[in-house]
Amino acid sequence: xxxxxxxxxxxxxxxxxxxxxxxxxxxxxxxxxxxxxxxxxxxxxxxxxxxxxxxxxxxxxxxxxxxxxxxxxxxxxxxxxxxxxxxxxxxxxxxxxxxxxxxxxxxxxxxxxxxxxxxxxxxxxxxxxxxxxxxxxxxxxxxxxxxxxxxxxxxxxxxxxxxxxxxxxxxxxxxxxxxxxxxxxxxxxxxxxxxxxxxxxxxxxxxxxxxxxxxxxxxxxxxxxxxxxxxxxxxxxxx
Numbered sequence: 716x717x718x719x720x721x722x723x724x725x726x727x728x729x730x731x732x733x734x735x736x737x738x739x740x741x742x743x744x745x746x747x748x749x750x751x752x753x754x755x756x757x758x759x760x761x762x763x764x765x766x767x768x769x770x771x772x773x774x775x776x777x778x779x780x781x782x783x784x785x786x787x788x789x790x791x792x793x794x795x796x797x798x799x800x801x802x803x804x805x806x807x808x809x810x811x812x813x814x815x816x817x818x819x820x821x822x823x824x825x826x827x828x829x830x831x832x833x834x835x836x837x838x839x840x841x842x843x844x845x846x847x848x849x850x851x852x853x854x855x856x857x858x859x860x861x862x863x864x865x866x867x868x869x870x871x872x873x874x875x876x877x878x879x880x881x882x883x884x885x886x887x888x889x890x891x892x893x894x895x896x897x898x899x900x901x902x903x904x905x906x907x908x909x910x911x912x913x914x915x916x917x918x919x920x921x922x923x924x925x926x927x928x929x930x931x932x933x934x935x936x937x938x939x940x941x942x943x944x945x946x947x948x949x950x951x952x953x954x
Contacts, residue, residue, distance in 0.1 A: 720763055722770035727777075731762065739765050743776040745882045780882065793838035799825050801849065803904030810838070818845035843898075850877050850901040857905075857912045858894070864935055870919045884911045884946070887918035903946055910942035 718731045729749035739762055742750040753762050766773065791797060797808045806825045813828035818841055820826070829838055855875060862872055873887075873894045880886075880897040887894055894915045900908055913936045921928035932939055 718759075720766055722767060723774060725774060727766075727773065729766070731759070741766070741769060741773070743773065743780070745780055747777050747780045749773065749777075791839070791842075793827065793835060793842060799842075800902040801825075802853070802901065803907070816841050818842060846901060847877060847898050850896065850898045851875075853901050853905075854896050854908060854912065857909055858916075861909070861912055861916060865916050865919065868920060870916065873916075873919075885915045887915045887922075889919050889922050906942050907946040910936060910939050910946065913939065 716731050718729055720727050720729065727749060729751050732750070732752045733755055734752040736752055736754055739753045739757060740751065744750065751762060751766070793808065793810065795808060795810050799806045799808060801820065804822070806820060806823065809824050809826045810832055811826060811828045812830070812832050814830065815828065816830060816837065817828045818825065819828075825842075827838060827841060829841065831837065854877070858873075858875060862870075866872075871892055873892050876893060876895040877898050878895060879899070880895075883897060884900050885894060885896045894912075896911070896915075900911060914932060917928060917932045917935060920931055936942070
């Protein structure tokens with residue numbers, strides 16, 4: 716059932732469902748839809764009271780997802796002067812014609828050497844491949860550095876995976892012993908990458924975001940909140 720509520724002066728539509736759940740659950744998806752579920756014993760007034768209490772979070776999440784959609788709509792053209800990010804640093808793109816398709820960086824510029832500078836699809840594939848290789852190298856190194864902290868708690872070294880993700884920086888599958896990271900994470904500062912890696916490793920000990928999870932995360936990384944704030948302010952993804 717689609718319902719409507721005013722939060723901080725903004726009209727919000729949400730899909731309200733009665734389900735056999737213990738608590739009132741609020742989910743905001745990447746397509747900017749808001750889902751709310753509660754059991755039959757909870758009056759709708761209580762549901763809306765919670766929505767108003769969570770208004771800052773809900774509006775903030777919707778704004779973030781809106782920025783993601785806007786960012787995705789602005790496709791790169793891979794031409795001279797375009798801005799790219801790597802480890803938190805802004806790099807300018809240089810496009811050159813050459814015999815081989817390669818990408819390199821001197822810390823100030825990204826140089827894309829391409830056989831056919833007019834081939835947009837090929838330029839995108841080359842850049843995507845470079846970012847994925849950099850992501851694998853950087854995050855694998857961070858994982859190897861952080862892992863010893865978790866090894867003494869019986870955590871096996873995980874299988875690492877890398878892919879494009881819409882609205883998450885990483886995910887943990889404890890039963891499968893694997894961690895998956897968003898390739899776009901390599902655009903963020905190293906301190907933020909270390910935070911995401913530590914966050915995901917901590918899920919091997921606590922699969923959910925319980926108080927114990929955050930207590931353990933704080934033990935491994937006391938300044939995780941500061942790193943998380945930097946990540947949220949410098950990127951369009953919501954973590």
